[in-house]
Amino acid sequence: MTTRPAPRHPDIDVRPITEADVPDWTRALHTGFLRSPAPTQEEIDSRTGYLLAHRTQGAFDAGRCVATFRSFDQRLTVPGGTQVPADAISNVAVTATHRRRGLLTRMMTADLTAARDRGDVAATLIAAEYQIYGRYGFGPATWTTEWTIDVPRAGLDPRWSAPEDGGRIDLVDGADVRKTGPELHERLRRVQPGAVSRDERWWQVNTGVIHLDPTPWAEPFYALYRSPSGEPEGLVAYLCDDTWHDKQPHDTAQVQWLIATTPDAERALWHHLCSIDWVTRVRTGRRAPDDLVPLHLPNPRAAKATTHADWLWVRILDVVRALEARAYDGEGALVLEVADAAGLAGGRYRLEAAADGASCTPTGESAELTLDIADLATLWLGDESAVRLAALGRVREEREGAAHVADALLRTSRRPWCPDMF
Template identity: 35%
Template sequence: MTLDLRVLHRSDLDAWFGVLGTAFGGALQAPEERDKWRALCEPARSIGAWDGSEAVGTAGAFSFRMTVPGGAAVPTAGVTMVSVKPTHRRRGILRAMMRRQLDDVRSWGEPLAVLTASEPVIYGRFGYGVAAEQLTARVDTAVMRPVLPQGADALRIRLVDPLAPEVRRACEELYARRVPLRPGMLERRPGWERVPVHDPESSREGASPMYCALAERDGELRGYVRYAVRPDWDAAGSPAGEVLLRDLEALDPAAHGALYDYLFGLDLTSRLRIGNRPVDDPLLHLVPDVRRCEVRVRDGLHLRLVDVGAALSARAYAAPVDVVLEVSDPFCPWNEGRWRLSGGPGGASCERTRDEAELALSVRELAAAFLGGTSLSALAAAGRVRELRPGALTETAVAFRGEVAPWLPHGF
């Protein structure tokens, strides 16, 4: 095999997407799915692997800005569409693409790279850690309703066309107000506003077209929900439809409660299926019996620190911190060595130092803790962080933890 890695050209797109579709079992065969991702693809930030004239590997990187603790939006490479042709597995192609891609991301001056993993076991060896989780649930709405917060009954719920330009614009404006408040959320660049309302019939699996309901107070939008309904009846002939929550954002507890109450009360349904919500979603505290929610937690956002100093300097910390970190990173050796992190709620700096190390960890553990959702103390209990100065672990773990759980609201 003669492997050639090169930047993607528009003329290569058909072959490139062909490899991707084959590797993912035909996932991009539907024309509307392929058209969506072709429109969003950034060829200049994507690479293809070629064996002679044959395309055998793909890897892309969207240009995102992601919220980090403290509210700053940091340039971030959204790693996507990574695949290797089945005939060329286990030949080092994936490793070669990851090596080239991280070198490119560093050259672009982006301190972070993120991805969602089809197989979580793959990316840890390249320095990615699970930095945000997602909650899934299957809620029995036939026997309970949310306990509504004060003011929820004063909101008006209005059913609207999710594709109407004024509705999409209003929902995007509300989403943009939410982005700085939760680490892991992405600013939506032009074109990405179409992703949440992308609703091809081929992907509905028996469900209805997408619906959208707005929660308003005195004519002001306070929240929205996008959902679908999959009709069903039980063996006795009673309605047992399922509500599929696609997307929900709200500006206050009353709007959260009102929108969930609306979903719980939809006629001819008895279940609410939730595919991706923050692990601290208000739903957990709105329902009277969380056991009827069948809650599960799984990995969501995988994160990599491409530039340790720039990344740790970009976020704020929950408490004052002054610690020397001994970081190991064999895949990106420019990150290896000792770094002094000094900062607090107002910001931070992270510079190289020759001072004695106080905590030792790999870049993967640092990535897992970066957004504040994973405790350094928990990682230390698993033997993945070593305390070299008594007290350094507790001080640093407290500083890294966030006020709210990090969350990625949609895939890429």
């Protein structure tokens, strides 16, 4: 997608923020996301050191912050388990009074250029709106699905009380989660394409140690699964409401996040959630589109997909390293013509892939498949089909059958998934 030149407003100062800017920057962020524009002092104090330690930009008009942007270091898992350095982008907001003045383009261009020069393989973000980020070379690389389980129709044994495999489930507290959760997540992340790193702050925010939301913190339930040998293999955080009709319970368990490093752990945690007294519905939270949760139920129809949408967006900054980092199940070669309007990562490359590794090199050979950098990002983690994109006119075969070759090389047997919001 071609990026149209943005109108220039040199009187608006786009720059890294200082400590003195944090209150005004936070107000602009709240305004952009339609929250109360008056942040609490507790939030300002909490954000100050965190924001200044990262790559935080603001746009200032007559000294007032009117746009926000932040990025930070991240590790992204690609097919095969390699973790590549990524530039994670978040907190992007432009005040309604200052739209269409090129402020996001200025901040994005500075950030992506610095990320490329720093050696990041890709940039990542979770897009609030679909139409915004394609023009900056981002493509949707993973999708997410949420199911709502009708527990009475699921067909599970209502007397279920413990995993059949001899493992056990215990309710734990936030301190236990901060101790056990990071290592569990690392084990999942090492094998899950699309997963991203979590820092210590993530665990503090998600267990209530740090609370930025103006609404009171609601402590979730935490359930930990241990294998028969006592090894932690799964952890889930969930909230329950208290809803009754006609003297009958109709409670919903809302999963906030669930980590499972084995199928036994995953099955046991879903069965636990569906066995809680008074719970008649379980909302699974954001899962991979091909998650096994419906098939863990005797009646998969009891799990209805209630949300399905794009999730992690990726912008490739180094084509060679991106294609060489991931694993390939098939063997073959393909010459790609990659268009990049921003001039960050375009060119013609020859990809040679096999089960024992891949090489990607600039080449002068004739292109076999032509595509935009955003569409390469959509294909990179293995979720999308080049044949489908060709049918949509988003990639062009210069040699007949090249899209099928791309699919044979790039697509994965399980879909990539990013469990995180950032």
